[in-house]
Amino acid sequence: MNKPLLSVSHLVKRYGDATVVNDLSFHIDPGECLGVIGPNGAGKTTTLRMCLGLTSPDGGQIDYFDGLHMPQDALAIKTRLGVVSQMDTLDPDFSCAENLLVYGRYFGLKDAQIRERIAPLLEFGALTSKANAKPGELSGGMKRRLSLSRALINHPSMLMLDEPTTGLDPQARHLMWERLQNLLQQGKSILLTTHFMDEAERLCDRLLVLDHGRKIAEGKPRDLIAEHLEPDVVEVYGAGALALAQDVALRPLAARVEVSGETVFFYTAQAQPLLLALQPWPQLRTLHRPANLEDLFLKLTGRQIREDA
Structure with missing residues (x-):
């Protein structure tokens, strides 16, 4: 070595x-x-x-x-x-x-x-x-x-x-x-x-x-x-999206739910059931993607903006 x-x-x-x-x-x-x-x-x-x-x-x-x-x-x-x-x-x-x-x-x-x-x-x-x-x-x-x-x-x-x-x-x-x-x-x-x-x-x-x-x-x-995050992320945004963060039918389909601005982030190991459950809200926009380093950064350090030190 x-x-x-x-x-x-x-x-x-x-x-x-x-x-x-x-x-x-x-x-x-x-x-x-x-x-x-x-x-x-x-x-x-x-x-x-x-x-x-x-x-x-x-x-x-x-x-x-x-x-x-x-x-x-x-x-x-x-x-x-x-x-x-x-x-x-x-x-x-x-x-x-x-x-x-x-x-x-x-x-x-x-x-x-x-x-x-x-x-x-x-x-x-x-x-x-x-x-x-x-x-x-x-x-x-x-x-x-x-x-x-x-x-x-x-x-x-x-x-x-x-x-x-x-x-x-x-x-x-x-x-x-x-x-x-x-x-x-x-x-x-x-x-x-x-x-x-x-x-x-x-x-x-x-x-x-x-x-x-x-x-x-x-x-x-x-x-x-892989250690800190669920593999899939579903982002939901548009008029009425924030209410979904508290939806009793959707929350069990995700391991974690976070809100940032006008977007709701669903972190899940199985995205397909969640995507199917979101179909009654066709006016909302959804983005299904793999978890990335930005998700890791935000989970470990938080979403709150900090001033320069």
Whole structure:
């Protein structure tokens, strides 16, 4: 068995009286993508910042490859990491190629080494034609791909990605996913925080679900769905749908019934009897689908909207 590239044990972070990361443990194996999901304020970004040495933990241990420890060996660890943060950190005064060149110098690479890597990295990001363009001339998707290409300049062993596709349109997100899948196929390891459940299911080998700073679930996406959810979901919406949530004939046909907005969600192991029982309400719209990660997320963390922490 290969040793984990990252092993986090009993991590704790407090701000005043608030404990934002509470006794958190997890690991990432070589070639694995670990997704970290949870509501706003769950502790995702704080955990990532501690793993990057940007925030000091109040307890616990962060161990990296070859016996290195964060924050004691921060410089040695960072030379082998690639980072894409939530915020755009590209230099607006430099072209795409120059952004890669200057960033490579931070790792002590020779200019000749960096220049050899610029063209392949721009090609990887589908940015070859934009080599001389400045970030202000790029679309949001192009900027994110440039940030990802820049994070690869030092040939990192692991990538840390904090919500890398937030704010992108569907086409740009899909292109970003394609690039990340290419990296996983090359054997890179990725720690990914995301609010997109389809992104998590598409990219991640395992998921870590956080809430209030604690780990509340961990495992493969499909395994977590099978463990925590009924296999089928029937959504019902339209005029009069909410009354069905309390219908004495329908409720026994579902293991759980939830209401969100104007939609009633019936979670069931056998959808067909429920669908037949809904036929007397032809004015309502129904959607029968398999349970997914969004259902898992909402069951484990609740449907109540939370403000950014």
